[in-house]
Amino acid sequence: MEDQLKRLVTLQKLDREMRELEALKARIAPFLQEARGEVIRCQEALQKQEQAVTNLKKERKRKESQIEVEELALQKAKGKLLAVKTNREYTAVLEEIDTIHRRIDSLEDEVLALMEAVEKEEEVVRTLTARLQQVEEEYRAVEREKEGEREELDRLLATKAQQRQALMEELDPTLVDQYTRIAHNRNGLAVVPLKDDICQGCFLSLPPQLSHELRKYERLITCSHCQRILYWPEEQEAQGEPTTGEEAESPRQSLH
Ligand SMILES: [Zn+2]
16 A cells, blocks of 8 residues: 555656646747737738838829829910910910919929838838848747747656556556546645645644554545545654645646
8 A cells, every 4th residue: 555655646746747747838839829929010010011101102103193194284285375366365374384383393392292201101111121020030039949848848748658657557546546536626636645633635634543544554544624645754754744735735836
């Protein structure tokens, strides 16, 4: 019984370590997704900026076509000037020409302003492109690092799975069943030491004769409060004092 209990404690330790490794592994994907979010945000900002530049260029083209139309009108008006017969007609055509000139001037001012705006916005495009490149490089570095971590975790998990398999072959299947059932109901903690007549799983007191019985290893003893399997910790025998409650009931903080 003593050997079986010791193996069970080792099994529990392995199971806990494997759960912790799995938890670390499970954090990798969301972590990478979060890191990827920054790349996507940069891509979106760049796309938006490029669209803004495209729109400005379109607007400039539209104004330039308007200028072409006005210039045709101007030529036509100038042609009319040769055909006028009266002073009144002449003045009217001159006014028309003047109006067209003013429209062309105004359009040219708008084109110039648009060209300046394009230049300014293209500068922002260049800044955002550089930023995106940097963020992508950073992401690739993080991704490589995390892939390495994942591989390392897989290696560790495989080793522990092998150890677990070897242990299972030396364990009484009925005992393993009992352990599995309790562990499932008790947050993975099924085998606990008894220290100073206190169950280290639920921290409730147990009758003093139990520790005496426990040391004899004649039968499987469980806590009458929480049904966890009890064992006698060796260090307690040697030092005569309780060790730190490593397997405490409180939720584990290390998995975050
Ligand atoms: Zn208990």
